[in-house]
Amino acid sequence: MTDSSITYRLRVNGETEDVTAPAGETLIGVLRERLQLTGAKLGCAQGVCGTCTVLLDGRPTRGCLTLAADCTDREITTIEGLGVDGGLSAVQSAFVAAGAIQCGFCTAGMILTITALLKRNPRPSEAEVRHGISGNLCRCSGYTKIVEAALLAAGSAA
Amino acid sequence: MQLHWPETIGAALDLLAEADEARAISGGATLVAMMNAGLVAPQTLVFLRRIPALAGIERRAGGALVVGATTTHEAVETSTLFDPGQAIVRLAAATIAHPPIRAVGTIGGSVAHADPSSDYPAALVAADAEIVCLGRGGERRVPARDFFVDFFETALLPGEIVRAVVLPPAPAGACAIYDKLARVEGDYATVSVAVVMAMEGEVCRHARLAAGACGPVPVRSDEAEALLVGATIDDAVADRAAAAMGEAADPVDDVRGSAGYRRRAMVRMMKRAILAARDGSRQ
Numbered sequence: 342m343t344d345s346s347i348t349y350r351l352r353v354n355g356e357t358e359d360v361t362a363p364a365g366e367t368l369i370g371v372l373r374e375r376l377q378l379t380g381a382k383l384g385c386a387q388g389v390c391g392t393c394t395v396l397l398d399g400r401p402t403r404g405c406l407t408l409a410a411d412c413t414d415r416e417i418t419t420i421e422g423l424g425v426d427g428g429l430s431a432v433q434s435a436f437v438a439a440g441a442i443q444c445g446f447c448t449a450g451m452i453l454t455i456t457a458l459l460k461r462n463p464r465p466s467e468a469e470v471r472h473g474i475s476g477n478l479c480r481c482s483g484y485t486k487i488v489e490a491a492l493l494a495a496g497s498a499a
Numbered sequence: 500m501q502l503h504w505p506e507t508i509g510a511a512l513d514l515l516a517e518a519d520e521a522r523a524i525s526g527g528a529t530l531v532a533m534m535n536a537g538l539v540a541p542q543t544l545v546f547l548r549r550i551p552a553l554a555g556i557e558r559r560a561g562g563a564l565v566v567g568a569t570t571t572h573e574a575v576e577t578s579t580l581f582d583p584g585q586a587i588v589r590l591a592a593a594t595i596a597h598p599p600i601r602a603v604g605t606i607g608g609s610v611a612h613a614d615p616s617s618d619y620p621a622a623l624v625a626a627d628a629e630i631v632c633l634g635r636g637g638e639r640r641v642p643a644r645d646f647f648v649d650f651f652e653t654a655l656l657p658g659e660i661v662r663a664v665v666l667p668p669a670p671a672g673a674c675a676i677y678d679k680l681a682r683v684e685g686d687y688a689t690v691s692v693a694v695v696m697a698m699e700g701e702v703c704r705h706a707r708l709a710a711g712a713c714g715p716v717p718v719r720s721d722e723a724e725a726l727l728v729g730a731t732i733d734d735a736v737a738d739r740a741a742a743a744m745g746e747a748a749d750p751v752d753d754v755r756g757s758a759g760y761r762r763r764a765m766v767r768m769m770k771r772a773i774l775a776a777r778d779g780s781r782q
Contacts, residue, residue, distance in 0.1 A: 344500045345500070347502075363500070364500040364501065364502050365500045365534065365544075367531065367535070386532070386535040386536070387532045387535065387536070388528060388532055388596070388599075388600055389685075391597070391599070394599060400599075400602055401598065401599040401602070402599055402602065402603060403528075403599055403600070403603070405531070405532075405535060406527055406528050406531045406532055406535075406600075406603065407527065407531070407603075408502070408524075408527065408531065408544070410502055411502075411504075411527075411546060411548075454599070472598075473598065475597050475598070475684055475685060476596070476597025476598055476599050476600065476685065
């Protein structure tokens with residue numbers, strides 16, 4: 342049984358996007374398949390791995406557990422929307438400087454989660470960083486350099 | 500699939516009763532995951548998030564706490580309205596999954612789902628909570644200990660939703676202890692224990708014990724609680740009460756642990772929690 346399509350508008354990275362998609366499509370599906378914003382990844386589809394994490398009204402949210410049609414009254418920020426004047430944001434630059442990227446699959450979710458964390462808590466302790474990223478799995482790095490990057494971006498390098 | 504965002508409870512209940520294969524969706528953390536896994540395929544989704552009457556935590560005169568069904572785990576976790584005994588629910592909420600899930604998942608959705616490995620059921624039983632069930636026929640309150648009926652099965656009647664969870668004021672001096680054993684932080688419980696106790700001097704005046712992930716519903720034991728109330732709590736008394744809880748448990752073997760492991764772990768954790776609640780209450 343096919344799910345009939347509906348049309349609605351989403352605010353993504355400051356732009357208004359017209360979307361036509363099945364009513365039950367998730368936010369990660371719409372972002373990747375309809376809007377070609379493939380920075381966010383689909384990992385587990387169960388909300389556990391965190392690779393689908395985007396910001397909804399500035400808060401880290403699982404794209405795989407959110408229905409896109411339920412986001413018409415909210416601001417969506419993806420990794421593609423973080424750059425400043427064509428350059429990298431502070432957290433993105435810190436990830437590069439600290440060598441915190443290996444395969445890149447967790448990276449978008451990690452950077453967005455840390456961006457939101459630092460907005461809430463500009464000078465986190467290492468424990469607070471680790472708690473903040475506890476919902477984002479990384480299978481490559483052992484997290485060390487990701488934590489270093491977060492603290493570097495916060496201006497209190499470990 | 501049809502999507503609806505009613506702004507009143509009445510409109511939501513009408514949709515749930517009349518629309519094709521309709522399901523209520525609160526935070527969606529569980530329902531959308533189940534849809535992704537192909538476990539459910541609703542034809543109609545009734546979003547509850549725009550209904551003010553289901554939202555928020557309210558403290559009533561007399562100290563009872565009414566927690567609206569669409570209250571997120573994060574809002575429960577960070578609330579300052581829970582008294583020291585009611586705090587068992589707040590302590591449990593803080594251990595649910597990870598921050599992004601807690602920002603979206605809700606107490607109503609979690610309670611209605613009744614996953615035996617989840618964190619609220621045992622905490623709500625230990626808090627003597629009541630679940631407010633609402634349907635077109637009206638509202639009824641079901642004690643938590645009667646609400647969780649079986650694996651993923653509650654006392655909700657067809658067409659009913661969880662409207663709120665009501666916590667009575669805890670006895671004076673109460674202390675809440677929630678302990679969760681999990682494979683990694685953020686996982687469902689392998690075993691959890693929830694204890695709310697109030698001491699008067701050296702004597703226990705109030706004790707509620709519940710264990711999660713040790714059976715289809717939260718494990719309780721009148722015998723265990725009777726061993727504590729009116730007694731001076733020492734090591735031996737705590738041992739006997741914990742053992743009685745072990746007898747009442749009905750755990751399963753699954754990927755998180757064997758039944759035997761769960762029972763042994765729960766008994767140890769329960770004893771520790773009883774002594775910790777005793778110490779916490781005496782302060």
